Amino acid sequence: MTADNINMLLKTFNLRLTECRKDVIGVFMEQHHAVSQPDLELLLNHYDRVTLYRTLTTFLNKGIIHKVLDDTGLTKYALCSGHCTEHHHADEHVHFKCVKCENTICIDTVSVPAITLPDGFTYLDASLLVRGICKICQTKYNHSPAI
């Protein structure tokens, strides 16, 4: 059952089981694309904006979610795959933004290639955003060729 998973997850990270946190985790689990604070605000409109921001910040610090850079500059978040710790995000996977549906998803199967920086630069981490057309939109487009 999903509710149990959510409670487990919060317990693991030493977080109190509040309605808001459970609902936010729920949204991340249901949604298969990255979610922004404004997205959350629409989906969970009975919570205060500030509470949602703080919930996101808490989850981010604990390593439950990670930031997903978007070409709009809007900060989005997605669940970490499990290898992240409180201090370091270990999953450097590719993020994909569909230019049709505008959803951004994590592509866990494709990792960020190693980058060789010029001399004098130290590498810490990387974030790769690929833009294109996602599987779902591709299919839709192919099935209705006429405009």
Add this chain to the structure above:
Amino acid sequence: MTADNINMLLKTFNLRLTECRKDVIGVFMEQHHAVSQPDLELLLNHYDRVTLYRTLTTFLNKGIIHKVLDDTGLTKYALCSGHCTEHHHADEHVHFKCVKCENTICIDTVSVPAITLPDGFTYLDASLLVRGICKICQTKYNHSPAI
């Protein structure tokens, strides 16, 4: 002379030679890191905020500048290297954000590696942000080891 270069550039893109545009291009040429609208506002404080936003939008549409994704979510911009057209940005180089000085620079010598997406996904373009410590900060840090 730089002023001539700027005028040339604007002429090339069929843009009117206004003070604001010339100044904004000037900032991009002097500054060696990506610039945000708030940055411009500080440097060119005699222009209206709105004018600066519109100038950036114009340059972006023409392909004179390109967006630089930043981990803060703040939209930054940098001059295109010359291969960009009005409809497609051809320079897919790496962007580097220094966690010390917080500047983001274009690393033209390192290009974004080819990414193989899962079946059903179409690739359009990519944006790679590497975080770390830049050459300048690295040097500073090494020369003053004691805290």
Add this chain to the structure above:
DNA sequence: TTGTTATTTGCAACTTTGTTGCAAAAGGCG
């Protein structure tokens, strides 16, 4: 040089995104 016209700028007002302080509410635990 001056007049005409389309473009650009500045102003005002507004929307959205994100932050901070504080008192009330709620979770965890004996």
Add this chain to the structure above:
DNA sequence: CGCCTTTTGCAACAAAGTTGCAAATAACAA
């Protein structure tokens, strides 16, 4: 249940970005 700490909601604010419109100005031609 009752205590204590954490979390929430509210209010107020700060910063980022947008839109409409009238005044200013660049381009160009007479």
